Amino acid sequence: MVDAARARKLADRIQQIVAEMLERRIKDPRLGFVTVTDTRVTADLREATVFYTVYGSEAERSDSAAALESAKGIIRSEVGRQTGVRFAPTLTFKHDPLPDSARHLDDLITAARSRDAEVARQAQSASYAGEADPYRKPEEGEAGLGEDDQA
Helix, strand or coil: CCCHHHHHHHHHHHHHHHHHHHHHCCCCCCCCEEEEEEEEECCCCCEEEEEEEEECCHHHHHHHHHHHHHCHHHHHHHHHHHHCCCCCCEEEEEECCHHHHHHHHHHHHHHHHHHHHHHHHHHHCCCCCCCCCCCCCCCCCCCCCCCCCCC
16 A cells, blocks of 8 residues: 555646646547546556546547547556556546536526526515514503513
8 A cells, every 4th residue: 555645646647647648649530628637546556547528519528538548558658657656557537527517506506696686676676565564562652561560
């Protein structure tokens, strides 16, 4: 087992290497606009999961996934050469759903704000269903019960 700090450093280095390889060396036409978002390495440094996002449609996403799978061997050999670890970790590419989830949450927040604005606009012209102050108050001639008057 390796300490978590070394695993994190290796994961960061793998992320840099993969991003650089995708930008400069991998020339697959199926590869779209891919961004490497995160990399996680197991505690034994044998497996690395590379999370990525693809800007574009679902077809471009599937084409990019196929291009990444076909370039996995080249990328793994480069990771092994540049990191200097005894065993180059096995790479697994996984689509990162986080940006899609964030976009969906932004849409929900925008919809909630528009509904809140609609309610506030309706509340400005609204009037009370009953009296403005629904609490009972003693009338001017009526005195409240004092301590001596209570039974």
